Amino acid sequence: xxxxxxxxxxxxxxxxxxxxxxxxxxxxxxxxxxxxxxxxxxxxxxxxxxxxxxxxxxxxxxxxxxxxxxxxxxxxxxxxxxxxxxxxxxxxxxxxxxxxxxxxxxxxxxxxxxxxxxx
Numbered sequence: 001x002x003x004x005x006x007x008x009x010x011x012x013x014x015x016x017x018x019x020x021x022x023x024x025x026x027x028x029x030x031x032x033x034x035x036x037x038x039x040x041x042x043x044x045x046x047x048x049x050x051x052x053x054x055x056x057x058x059x060x061x062x063x064x065x066x067x068x069x070x071x072x073x074x075x076x077x078x079x080x081x082x083x084x085x086x087x088x089x090x091x092x093x094x095x096x097x098x099x100x101x102x103x104x105x106x107x108x109x110x111x112x113x114x115x116x117x118x119x
Contacts, residue, residue: 011056011102012040018100018111019043024050036080041100049095051081053116056102065101066114074116095119 001009016026019041027049028042041052053073055065077097085091096118103110 007056007058007104008054010104011100012054014056014102014109014111015041015052015054015100018113019052031080031084033080033083036076036083039077039080039084042084047094049092050098051077051084051095052098052100053077054100054102056104058104065103066099066112069099069116078117093119 012029016029020026022045024043024045026041026043029040031039031042039051040054043050043052053069055068057065057068074097081095081097097116099114099116101112101114
């Protein structure tokens with residue numbers, strides 16, 4: 001596993017712990033579709049499905065984690081969510097997309113959660 005993948009995996013683990021502390025139920029991780037990539041974390045809170053994209057960084061040389069969740073990536077994620085609903089035979093209008101940004105700083109880890117889209 002390369003350094004980028006290792007940072008990504010650590011970021012996902014930190015995000016899961018963060019969401020669990022906020023009483024989110026983790027339903028799944030790394031749901032893959034053939035065309036549209038993957039959904040990092042699928043969680044539930046207050047009867048709402050939350051599809052979570054995790055972005056982790058060790059420095060800001062190329063911008064903050066939030067800047068990496070581009071319009072193109074958001075579009076791909078929405079299509080992956082459609083595939084998830086189809087694969088699981090679910091119909092719900094009570095869902096949203098969140099971004100969890102994880103900064104691995106020298107002396108601490110910072111985590112921020114943003115709601116990107118809510119149906």
